[in-house]
Amino acid sequence: MQRRDFMALGAATLASGLTAATAADTVPEPRATHPEMLTQKPLAFDPKKLDGISEKMIVSHHDNNYAGAVKRSRAIEEKIAALNSSVNPFELGALKREQMVALNSMILHEYYFDALGTAGAMESKLKRMLELSFRTVGEWENEFKKTALSLGGGSGWVLLVYNARIKRLENVWSWDHMHGLWDSKIILALDMYEHSYQMDFGANAKGYIDAFFKNINWDVVNARIGAIA
Numbered sequence: 075m076q077r078r079d080f081m082a083l084g085a086a087t088l089a090s091g092l093t094a095a096t097a098a099d100t101v102p103e104p105r106a107t108h109p110e111m112l113t114q115k116p117l118a119f120d121p122k123k124l125d126g127i128s129e130k131m132i133v134s135h136h137d138n139n140y141a142g143a144v145k146r147s148r149a150i151e152e153k154i155a156a157l158n159s160s161v162n163p164f165e166l167g168a169l170k171r172e173q174m175v176a177l178n179s180m181i182l183h184e185y186y187f188d189a190l191g192t193a194g195a196m197e198s199k200l201k202r203m204l205e206l207s208f209r210t211v212g213e214w215e216n217e218f219k220k221t222a223l224s225l226g227g228g229s230g231w232v233l234l235v236y237n238a239r240i241k242r243l244e245n246v247w248s249w250d251h252m253h254g255l256w257d258s259k260i261i262l263a264l265d266m267y268e269h270s271y272q273m274d275f276g277a278n279a280k281g282y283i284d285a286f287f288k289n290i291n292w293d294v295v296n297a298r299i300g301a302i303a
C-alpha cells in the first residue's frame with residue numbers, strides 16, 4: 075500500500091468509524107508531493123562584486139551547501155511519499171527530522187543569499203522598528219553581531235525577525251536550522267556555519283560578520299519590513 079492510500083485510509087477510519095476496507099474509496103486525495111517547488115534559486119547578484127567575500131567561496135556555498143539542501147529536501151520528500159503502512163514510527167520520525175533540517179536549510183539559505191549584493195540603505199521604517207525594539211540601531215547591530223560571534227566555530231544562524239506575538243523585532247539564535255521563534259517573519263539571516271566563511275576567513279568569524287554587513291542588500295531587507303503591516 076502506498077503512503078497516500080495509507081493516509082487516506084487512516085483519515086477515513088478516524089472520521090467515520092467505518093472499517094478501513096470500506097472507507098478507502100470515500101476520502102479525498104491526500105496532499106501530493108511537489109518536487110517542482112524544491113528547485114534551486116540562482117544567485118541574484120554578481121558573485122565577483124562582493125566586498126571582502128570571494129567569488130569562489132560564495133559560489134561554492136551556493137552550489138554545494140545550498141544546492142545540497144535543496145536536493146536532500148527533494149529526496150526526503152520522495153522517500154516519505156513512497157512509505158507504506160508498515161513503516162516504524164522511529165523510521166518515519168528520523169525522516170521527518172531530516173526533512174525539517176533540509177527544508178529549513180534551503181529556506182534560510184535563500185533568505186541569506188537574497189539579501190546579499192550591496193544595494194540601497196536602511197530606510198526609516200526599519201530604523202524606527204529597530205529603535206523601538208533595541209533602543210538604537212547600533213545596539214541592534216551590536217547584539218546581532220555578538221550573537222553571530224557566539225556561533226563562531228559552531229553551526230547555526232542568526233536571524234533578525236519580526237514576531238507577530240510580541241509585536242517587535244528580535245535577534246534569534248538558531249542552531250542546526252532547527253530553532254526559530256515561531257510566528258515570525260525573517261528580516262535578515264546570517265549563516266554562521268563554518269562552510270560560509272572558513273575558505274576566506276579561517277577562524278576569523280568576526281572578519282566574516284563585518285564583511286557580511288558590508289554586502290547587505292538593504293533594498294531587499296527594506297522590502298521585507300515593508301511587507302509587515
Ligand SMILES: [Fe+2]
Nearest residue numbers: 139265267270
Ligand atoms: Fe550555509
